[in-house]
Amino acid sequence: MKNVLIIGSTGQIGSELTMELRRRYKGDIVAGYIPGAEPKGVLQESGPSVIVDITNAKQIAEAVSKYKIDTIYNLAALLSATAEAKPQLAWKIGVDGLFNVLEVAREQHCAVFTPSSIGVFGNNTPKDKTPQDTIRNPRTMYGVTKVSGELLSDYYFIRFGVDTRSVRFPGLISYTTPPGGGTTDYAVDIYYSAVRGQKFVCPIAAGTYMDMMYMPDALHAAIQLMEADPSRLVHRNSFNIASMSFDPEIIFKAIKKEVPSFEMEYKVDPLRQEIADSWPNSLDDTCAREEWDWKPRYDLGSMTQDMLSHLKEKLLK
Numbered sequence: 001m002k003n004v005l006i007i008g009s010t011g012q013i014g015s016e017l018t019m020e021l022r023r024r025y026k027g028d029i030v031a032g033y034i035p036g037a038e039p040k041g042v043l044q045e046s047g048p049s050v051i052v053d054i055t056n057a058k059q060i061a062e063a064v065s066k067y068k069i070d071t072i073y074n075l076a077a078l079l080s081a082t083a084e085a086k087p088q089l090a091w092k093i094g095v096d097g098l099f100n101v102l103e104v105a106r107e108q109h110c111a112v113f114t115p116s117s118i119g120v121f122g123n124n125t126p127k128d129k130t131p132q133d134t135i136r137n138p139r140t141m142y143g144v145t146k147v148s149g150e151l152l153s154d155y156y157f158i159r160f161g162v163d164t165r166s167v168r169f170p171g172l173i174s175y176t177t178p179p180g181g182g183t184t185d186y187a188v189d190i191y192y193s194a195v196r197g198q199k200f201v202c203p204i205a206a207g208t209y210m211d212m213m214y215m216p217d218a219l220h221a222a223i224q225l226m227e228a229d230p231s232r233l234v235h236r237n238s239f240n241i242a243s244m245s246f247d248p249e250i251i252f253k254a255i256k257k258e259v260p261s262f263e264m265e266y267k268v269d270p271l272r273q274e275i276a277d278s279w280p281n282s283l284d285d286t287c288a289r290e291e292w293d294w295k296p297r298y299d300l301g302s303m304t305q306d307m308l309s310h311l312k313e314k315l316l317k
Helices: 014-024 041-045 057-066 080-085 087-108 141-160 183-196 215-227 248-258 270-277 286-292 300-315
Strands: 004-007 029-033 049-051 071-074 111-113 167-169 171-173 200-202 210-214 244-246 264-266
Touching: 004 014, 004 057, 014 029, 014 041, 014 071, 014 215, 049 057, 057 087, 071 087, 080 087, 080 141, 080 270, 087 111, 087 141, 111 215, 167 215, 171 183, 171 215, 183 200, 183 210, 183 248, 183 270, 183 300, 200 248, 210 215, 210 300, 215 286, 244 248, 244 300, 248 264, 248 300
Parallel strands: 004 029, 004 071, 029 049, 071 111, 171 210, 200 264
Antiparallel strands: 210 244
């Protein structure tokens, strides 16, 4: 029996994580949402939901108390490109909001998962096989909030014993939720274009490698880490995890293998390119593999086949 609160349950990760948790656990798996982003369809029908604005500590505390929550998945955040356009809001949600969550967790004895990102790394970080423990000097507000979140989460574990854990997500690819303002979202958009029979206009330059991951692996990582034996965890906030690394040409060729008529051209977005250039080409996830047995299930080929199959069902009804 587990009682879990997912803050940001209707977002890219939250909508799928909430359903996966409901499949796995008995108990109340509570979908926290903000007005205007209410759960719909099966997400609404399959379990309880409650208004929880991460900037409102009282709402968080009331939800945790009412449902006797033991674990909080804090997924509220602005994605990278959106955060650059709204830096004040990015900080308010990503750092001030996390502080609210951690205070409630301290008072009501909850574990907390708050995802970090490859965005914590900057231009001075080793680009290939970026180590677990290395320089974190982002030059984006998104990255700054993620580094702050890692440090704040570690502080609450060391100072107050709050069971905080997190992973550094790479770009996430999913057929369920449309992209929402991330630098790596081109790797989702490209599949939609292929299924719709449209030429894809790529905003990221050829030769730009970034780590990516299929959403089922991301969900598995988040849950597996929260279930891991704490005595094995040398690191907590936050683990590198990796699955695949590619540039636009490589993913284009993988899709074209399945859809021979597919075409792509480039129209580089300077802001997204600048962000992408500051991120690693690939991550070293040895610590996650050693400390909690992390291992991805999908590579580019198997993900491409699965993405195209599901999007055809979704878009070509």
